Amino acid sequence: xxxxxxxxxxxxxxxxxxxxxxxxxxxxxxxxxxxxxxxxxxxxxxxxxxxxxxxxxxxxxxxxxxxxxxxxxxxxxxxxxxxxxxxxxxxxxxxxxxxxxxxxxxxxxxxxxxxxxxxxxxxxxxxxxxxxxxxxxxxxxxxxxxxxxxxxxxxxxxxxxxxxxxxxxxxxxxxxxxxxxxxxxxxxxxxxxxxxxx
Amino acid sequence: xxxxxxxxxxxxxxxxxxxxxxxxxxxxxxxxxxxxxxxxxxxxxxxxxxxxxxxxxxxxxxxxxxxxxxxxxxxxxxxxxxxxxxxxxxxxxxxxxxxxxxxxxxxxxxxxxxxxxxxxxxxxxxxxxxxxxxxxxxxxxxxxxxxxxxxxxxxxxxxxxxxxxxxxxxxxxxxxxxxxxxxx
Numbered sequence: 418x419x420x421x422x423x424x425x426x427x428x429x430x431x432x433x434x435x436x437x438x439x440x441x442x443x444x445x446x447x448x449x450x451x452x453x454x455x456x457x458x459x460x461x462x463x464x465x466x467x468x469x470x471x472x473x474x475x476x477x478x479x480x481x482x483x484x485x486x487x488x489x490x491x492x493x494x495x496x497x498x499x500x501x502x503x504x505x506x507x508x509x510x511x512x513x514x515x516x517x518x519x520x521x522x523x524x525x526x527x528x529x530x531x532x533x534x535x536x537x538x539x540x541x542x543x544x545x546x547x548x549x550x551x552x553x554x555x556x557x558x559x560x561x562x563x564x565x566x567x568x569x570x571x572x573x574x575x576x577x578x579x580x581x582x583x584x585x586x587x588x589x590x591x592x593x594x595x596x597x598x599x600x601x602x603x604x605x606x607x608x609x610x611x612x613x614x615x
Numbered sequence: 616x617x618x619x620x621x622x623x624x625x626x627x628x629x630x631x632x633x634x635x636x637x638x639x640x641x642x643x644x645x646x647x648x649x650x651x652x653x654x655x656x657x658x659x660x661x662x663x664x665x666x667x668x669x670x671x672x673x674x675x676x677x678x679x680x681x682x683x684x685x686x687x688x689x690x691x692x693x694x695x696x697x698x699x700x701x702x703x704x705x706x707x708x709x710x711x712x713x714x715x716x717x718x719x720x721x722x723x724x725x726x727x728x729x730x731x732x733x734x735x736x737x738x739x740x741x742x743x744x745x746x747x748x749x750x751x752x753x754x755x756x757x758x759x760x761x762x763x764x765x766x767x768x769x770x771x772x773x774x775x776x777x778x779x780x781x782x783x784x785x786x787x788x789x790x791x792x793x794x795x796x797x798x799x
Binding site (some may be wrong): 438439440441442444445448449452453454455456457460468471474475478479482483539541544545559562563565588591592595596598613 | 625626627628629630631634635636637638640642643644646647648650651654656657658677709729
């Protein structure tokens, strides 16, 4: 995996190079620059199922290439790709009307593959398991907001919900996660009102 | 974006321990490329060998033919004694930087004939199509196929490398891998 994400300029050049001839080598340069980021997000949104994450990432990459000519560079390419992945995940879940399967085996195999500076796998595994155990609509919000830094406005736009809905889901997600990790959680008085997008 | 700019009133969990990037399964890249090919989103792979390689190889083979006496308008010298054989495998990781293939034909041909006149060229061939692997498996996207080869005679690996450095393939952005032929 790369030591740092590509700059916007590098992304723009790589996109232009691919669109000029649609060569496989040019696509692979794009793919390899962002594959680790996108797969990690897919794995979290899929609740830890490696099979589902692989299918999801594949679908997102194909859809991204279909639409790449429309990429204007207003956001980082990584953010644009993440948006496509999030919509793919959301559509798949709505279509299936079921929760993504969680396979603890996959999680144990995958969480040890992060950066060398990361803490021991046991604590990461505990966090990954706790995230995977959340309801999908809570998990996607806490993953996007607390792990990947999306704002409620951005999450709302990607998921087709109000920013306030994203905010209240984040509250429930944090409370559920804290309970699973054994930390004290606040009472219901702290719950923001639905639709409150402060 | 700031993760905590819209805090809903409960502290965020300590998710810093989690990696933002995870190495995807090895076959994901192949699956994505295959899906893009099925959907017509990638340019077709070049199937035909480059004209320059076919012609240059033909020139080299002609020179080799002269060498072994298959044709004899100008008898080739006997190979110098005590030389080992070395395989020069030619690759094109990116398209060669040339404006006109005909220039390459002249360059490769002249280079190969020069080797043959010195008794240093054993054989040369172009390679067509991609490899078929046994046991059967799909090529990974990272694999690059050789496009041709020369077998040259040299006293040592250093001398073979010196010969390879003179090949016009390098000057145009190609790669050459040199391997000694095991005489046993």
